Amino acid sequence: MKRIILHIDMDYFFAQVEERENPRFKGKPVVVGADPKGGRGRGVVSTANYEARKYGIHSAMPISKAYELYPDAIFLPVNMELYQKVSEKIMEIIKKYSKTWEIVSLDEAYLDLSHIFYDREKCGIGEIWERVEKLAKKLKKEILEKEKLTCTVGIGPNKLIAKMAAEKAKPNGLLVIKPKQIKEFLEPLDIDDLPGIGPKTAEKLRVSGVNKIKELKRLSKSRLKEMFGIVGETIYERARGIDERPFISTLRFARVIDEEAVTSEEIIKSISESASRRTKGEKRFISSTGQEHTFEKDTRDPEIIFGTFEKIIENVWQELIENKFSFKTITVICRFRGFETHTKSKTLKSQTNDLEILRSESKRLLLKFMIENPKPIRLVGLRVKIC
Ligand code: TTP
Numbered sequence: 001m002k003r004i005i006l007h008i009d010m011d012y013f014f015a016q017v018e019e020r021e022n023p024r025f026k027g028k029p030v031v032v033g034a035d036p037k038g039g040r041g042r043g044v045v046s047t048a049n050y051e052a053r054k055y056g057i058h059s060a061m062p063i064s065k066a067y068e069l070y071p072d073a074i075f076l077p078v079n080m081e082l083y084q085k086v087s088e089k090i091m092e093i094i095k096k097y098s099k100t101w102e103i104v105s106l107d108e109a110y111l112d113l114s115h116i117f118y119d120r121e122k123c124g125i126g127e128i129w130e131r132v133e134k135l136a137k138k139l140k141k142e143i144l145e146k147e148k149l150t151c152t153v154g155i156g157p158n159k160l161i162a163k164m165a166a167e168k169a170k171p172n173g174l175l176v177i178k179p180k181q182i183k184e185f186l187e188p189l190d191i192d193d194l195p196g197i198g199p200k201t202a203e204k205l206r207v208s209g210v211n212k213i214k215e216l217k218r219l220s221k222s223r224l225k226e227m228f229g230i231v232g233e234t235i236y237e238r239a240r241g242i243d244e245r246p247f248i249s250t251l252r253f254a255r256v257i258d259e260e261a262v263t264s265e266e267i268i269k270s271i272s273e274s275a276s277r278r279t280k281g282e283k284r285f286i287s288s289t290g291q292e293h294t295f296e297k298d299t300r301d302p303e304i305i306f307g308t309f310e311k312i313i314e315n316v317w318q319e320l321i322e323n324k325f326s327f328k329t330i331t332v333i334c335r336f337r338g339f340e341t342h343t344k345s346k347t348l349k350s351q352t353n354d355l356e357i358l359r360s361e362s363k364r365l366l367l368k369f370m371i372e373n374p375k376p377i378r379l380v381g382l383r384v385k386i387c
């Protein structure tokens, strides 16, 4: 079925909101994340504006490294409550443009405008993409006028192409890739521009001399399956711009337990099944909730580790109870010295909201980490998939 998909991604979101709130920051390098504490800070960068990116500062970088790169940048703590409020307003605007939308994270959403294909009365087939582009411009303008924030919009026949188009057009851009343009758009791109190809997959491909998507297309489906298992099939299709993923209405959220604990990309952006809850009579979707904490110093002290973890468990449980959620899958996140991050998960036989089960199962997972890996621990976190 022919589709028209928009991907909307706010530009340097957390930092742009901070600039909006404090116009004197405009034009200066702004870094949002953990407190750098004069270079001794422990957490990571959540995001940086484009001025700060010029110095090599980027998301998920240790805050100490960011400080080393440019100590005079404006370092700000994560004000999640504010970003969540702004995000809700933006999403309200986006949702007006189609009945079919999907919120991916605080600053990213998809819109399905395929109905325009069937809107023959209003335009002919040749004008469809022009009409979509016009709508996208209107949406950008509305967000800018109402929220004073810029975003980038990618448009394509599926989610994959729309997202990749937005990635290429950032910041404050708009890029339409029509079905006939997919080949020339994709082929010159690097393999790691293709969503789904992470650093490990990219490395394996590069060793075989595959650097560009054009070269990736020379590998057969069976060869890719041999190399990467079931994911190989997805890579084969994506390299050709094929992506049939449907829309799932989701709203993911993450919380921080103090300004040192930075929400991880994993929690905000992880793709997992969604579950629903009713808020103000409207069906909203939340897939997972969790918290994490970065220690002041890497530690092996069980009192510090389990004491902090106990607080995290209680906070996560509180969140579940307040929202009448239950859970079935528990994931414990552990980051060791050297930024080595691992997760361990446990799926229960049936869903529950029992604090004791959450406590005993998550502690068991954390204990496993402690037994298996003797390195000092930098961060612990807990995430539950909501039912
Ligand atoms: P992104 O859309 O990935 O980044 P961005 O909006 O900051 O910048 P861009 O202009 O490239 O789109 O992420 C959205 C927000 O999510 C970002 O502002 C902060 C948060 N985030 C983290 O907290 N940690 C991370 O590692 C990443 C990538 C994002």
Ligand code: MG
Binding pocket: 009, 010, 011, 012, 013, 107
């Ligand atoms: Mg963004």
